[in-house]
Amino acid sequence: MKVTAVDTVVVNARLRNWVFVKVVTDVPGLIGWGESTLEWKTQAVVGAIRDLEPLIVGQDPSRLEHLWQSMYRHQFFQGGVVTTSAISGIDQALHDIVAKSLGVPIYQLLGGAVRSRVRMYDHLGGGDSDAVYGASDEEFAASARRSVDEGFTALKILAVPIGPPLGGRAEVKAAAHRMELVRTAVGDDVDIMVDLHGRTTPAMAIQFGQALAEFNPWFFEEPCQPGNVDAMVEVARALPFPVATGERIVNRHEFFELMSKRACAVIQPDVCHCGGFTEIRKVAAIAETFQVAIAPHNPLGPIATAASLHFAFSSPNHLIQEVMRADVPWRDEVVTPGLPIVAGHVELPIVIGLGIEVDERAAAKYPYQAEPQVAPLGPDGAVRDW
Ligand SMILES: [Mg+2]
The missing domain is CATH 3.20.20.120 (Enolase-like C-terminal domain)
Structure with a gap:
């Protein structure tokens, strides 16, 4: 079993864009889903997933720990919330694939x-x-x-x-x-x-x-x-x-x-x-x-x-x-x-697997939109945390 593609499906849900990650394998019909949503960083996360894809395509998805180590360590600069969110969705999708290939729920793998x-x-x-x-x-x-x-x-x-x-x-x-x-x-x-x-x-x-x-x-x-x-x-x-x-x-x-x-x-x-x-x-x-x-x-x-x-x-x-x-x-x-x-x-x-699949046709009704900015200021015009 090999991974053949890593794709994203972005769904706008008002304050957030949900970033769903779809990992495809060479086994007909066997795909995995994960989520990398990171509000106000949607395009960065989608880009980070694209950056990680070459480390995953062609690999055996069942090597879960090895692929995590590769995604975290092989591109030299480690961590940061954009990268770890991208890794998160791919890691979930790989677990979904492995659990589906074994016919068990993900919690069984864990x-x-x-x-x-x-x-x-x-x-x-x-x-x-x-x-x-x-x-x-x-x-x-x-x-x-x-x-x-x-x-x-x-x-x-x-x-x-x-x-x-x-x-x-x-x-x-x-x-x-x-x-x-x-x-x-x-x-x-x-x-x-x-x-x-x-x-x-x-x-x-x-x-x-x-x-x-x-x-x-x-x-x-x-x-x-x-x-x-x-x-x-x-x-x-x-x-x-x-x-x-x-x-x-x-x-x-x-x-x-x-x-x-x-x-x-x-x-x-x-x-x-x-x-x-x-x-x-x-x-x-x-x-x-x-x-x-x-x-x-x-x-x-x-x-x-x-x-x-x-x-x-x-x-x-x-x-x-x-x-x-x-x-x-x-x-x-x-x-x-x-x-x-x-x-x-x-x-x-x-x-x-996860027990949940994305309906890509329904998801396409809510394409990416920039999240509304939430940028509170005090009466003096200075930035405040929200
Ligand atoms: Mg909180």
Whole structure:
């Protein structure tokens, strides 16, 4: 068995372009799918996949580790989120091919199922301060209630407004008000994750944490920008609840440093950014060593969700899986039926490969468009993190 081509199918889903990767083999009808979506870097990722293609074409797709090593190391400059996202989609597609050739689900290739179902959570986006979602606090609390009514037992919100490096009482009170409304709407038994998106400096993250603590956040996510592990440690030590981070980290050495310094209780690698199944399993092994749970990041397309689930079913320290449902109403039309969410969970699927295929004719209805730019500025015209 040999790979004969590596292609991409780009599907515009408003804020994101889903970059689906299709690896073709010389076995008639045997192809694999993966996803390399990286918002605002779509054309760079498509180009990076084209750059990697010569390392894959003509190769035996079952040499999964060898091909990963080749893609990561053979082109001299290693890593960077564009390259590792490109590698991720190809690596997933190679796993899909190998699992299909053996007639087994991908989670079987990854060591077999360690659980019978995966707990999912809904990402509700932000509130009225959010440049993308633009809902009022009340609408926001209502959508949290709807998620719970649909069976979710956990959800994630962006409660903290975009602000200056050091905010005042108004920002802190606004965040606490939003959190209180959501907590009241969903009750005490729902786990609420608060994503700060790195909007805050460590000093502000601690202030927000102290104000929101009475409403029992499950964890604070990205309470400051990634990059300075000691800053994350400072926040983690000061808060009376756990810290999670990792969606923007794609290097196993950075994950190692985060965990060895005890900067977080939960890590959030993305199987579409960190290097696919081959790399996320290594990150998971590091996390297991440090007794850190994994809650993989995934606001991406349907192939990404399927890939995240196969990882979840085979990973002992997996905690919960993010899913995006609020982007476009047709997200399931461009793929064959995926792995359905019932009562906030996905049951162990009996499938071959990923268990999901792209409908290329349906996908062609939503061609590439440049993503809308989200570029918040403060009242002084200076750039702010969103
Ligand atoms: Mg996040």
